[in-house]
Amino acid sequence: MNASLFKSLEFRAGLVSLLIFVFILAVWHAATLQSAPAPAPTTPVSAEQAEYDKLMGKSAPAAGETAKTTGFPTLAQMGSTVVKQLSNPFYDNGPNDKGIAIQLAYSLARVGLGFLIACLVAIPLGFVIGMSPLLRRAFDPFIQVLKPISPLAWMPLALYTIKDSSISGVFVIFICSVWPMLLNTAFGVASVKREWLNVASTLEVKPLRKALKVILPAAAPTILTGMRISMGIAWLVIVAAEMLVGGTGIGYFVWNEWNNLSLTNVIFAILVIGVVGMLLDLFFARLQRAVTYVE
Amino acid sequence: MDGFLRVEKLGKAFAADKPVFSDVSFKLDRGEFVCIIGHSGCGKTTILNVIAGLDTASTGHVFMDGREVAGPSLERGVVFQSHALMPWLTVRKNIAFAVESRWPEKKASQIDEAVRAAVELVGLTAAIDKLPSQLSGGMKQRVGIARAFAIQPKMLLLDEPFGALDALTRGTIQEELISIVRKTQQTVFMITHDVDEAILLADRILLMKNGGETDAGYVPGGVGEVVVNTLPKDRNRRNLHHLDGYYELRNNIVDFLVTRAKH
Secondary structure, three states: HHHHHHHHHHHHHHHHHHHHHHHHHHHHHHHHOOOOOOOOOOOOHHHHHHHHHHHHHOOOOOOOOOOOOOOOOEEEEEEEEHHHHHHHOOOOOOOOEHHHHHHHHHHHHHHHHHHHHHHHHHHHHHHHHHHHHHHHHHHHHHHHHOOOOOOOHHHHHHHHHHHHHHHHHHHHHHHHHHHHHHHHHHHHHHHOOOHHHHHHHHHHOOOHHHHHHHHHHHHHHHEEEEHHHHHHHHHHHHHHHHHHHHHOOHHHHHHHHHHOOOOHHHHHHHHHHHHHHHHHHHHHHHHHHHHOOOO | OOOOEEEEEEEEEEEEEOOOOOEEEEEEEEEEEEEEOOOOOOOOHHHHHHOOOOOOOEEEEEEOEEEEEOOOOOOEEEOOOOOOOOOOHHHHHHHHHHHHHOOOOOHHHHHHHHHHHHHHHHOOOHOOOOOHHHOOOOHHHHHHHHHHHHHHOOOEEEEOOOOOHHHHHHHHHHHHHHHHHHHHHOOEEEEEEOHHHHHHHHOOOEEEEEEEOOOOOOOOOEEEEEEOOOOOOOOOOHHHHHHOOOOHHHHHHHHHHHOOOEE
């Protein structure tokens, strides 16, 4: 009885979601209806005129190709772009024309690397800061000043010192994901219950074993929360960072397609960024659930 | 009196001129069960923590088995009031953590054997693979006791272990504790608030006085009286209040707590 009620709630929620989706598509469709292309001029043009039109970007659409419009893309155009991008995600036609999967892979690699380095720095450092009131106070002013800096503000400095745009991107991810992890680790370690530490003391547990077997599992939910926040921020920042440094990645893809005035590709990329961000968050949510304990 | 545990002139002061207690001296013999009773804030837990090595005294010393206590040790098992189980570990792993700490050289199978024995001692074999959050308060405290016994300490320190339990559960665990202590000949030092619990369990009962202002100035707290429990050893929850001398003993302690415990 209860289960079926729950099930029906989920079902109804899904139905409403679907309705909202259809509504959005309908609004989109209605809004782009009038921007359908004007009928092509029937008057024949001279070869020179055709060439001139082509140079001016006004050439008549070739047969079979979707009609170009000056307005917001229609649903049909959007759909064909999605199909085209998803049906061949791995193509590589040179620096400015790569499949969406390749661009995503570049972004994910940068985020993954920057995030990993941030983990390696933030978790041990957070442990030390959390365990030592002296160090907590000593590090506090630095953390408080560095934390609110927009990661992109580091970009010129990174480009100047590192002299490599791709590594600078990784650095920016590192610097933006290090703070939430550092603060959460320190907080989690500092607030491990006194009684568990007392148990470890009366059992004469060695410091390293105590850190790994008592403090780490006790603080793990808080640490994972920090990692989840960090990953969220890193995924926000990578798009902006890649727009800035260019070359590869989903952020650069967005900017490149904007320069190409291909709004369908921009919208497609936005959707991809959203879906990947959601998947990353889901992954960390699952990890978080795995280490959470009930007292 | 072999003085297995000797507490000598112990004192603790958070404010230098007003120590919470001072000049606390007593001895525990091997195999003896001693309870300490007193009002909140008289320093019972501090004394226990100093004996455990988790806290330091301002003055005085504690010796166990001829050696001064300087920090926590596996030789003294502690049962905490709040059971202090690691909530992310099952009962089995909680106790295994203690056993591994005591005998790091033991093989996994030997550790598991010791864990099983400890769990069986408190009758929780059925719940061995449960998490603490799946257990009742009484069961959690049993696990805490099993963990303390599992490391085979030279003495046991119990910090009001049944304080958070309901009366029925408390009675059952008290009897279990008696039988385990008799079986293992443990030396036990226990804090309690419950006069009947003290009379049931203890061979001797230390009654603590709170510090306070008197006409002659501040007087620190300390052990006011020591009551030797003369009731027969085989007393239990059912016959306790029918025994000769029970009411004299109980009245004496209650009178102390009500009228003589404060300066």
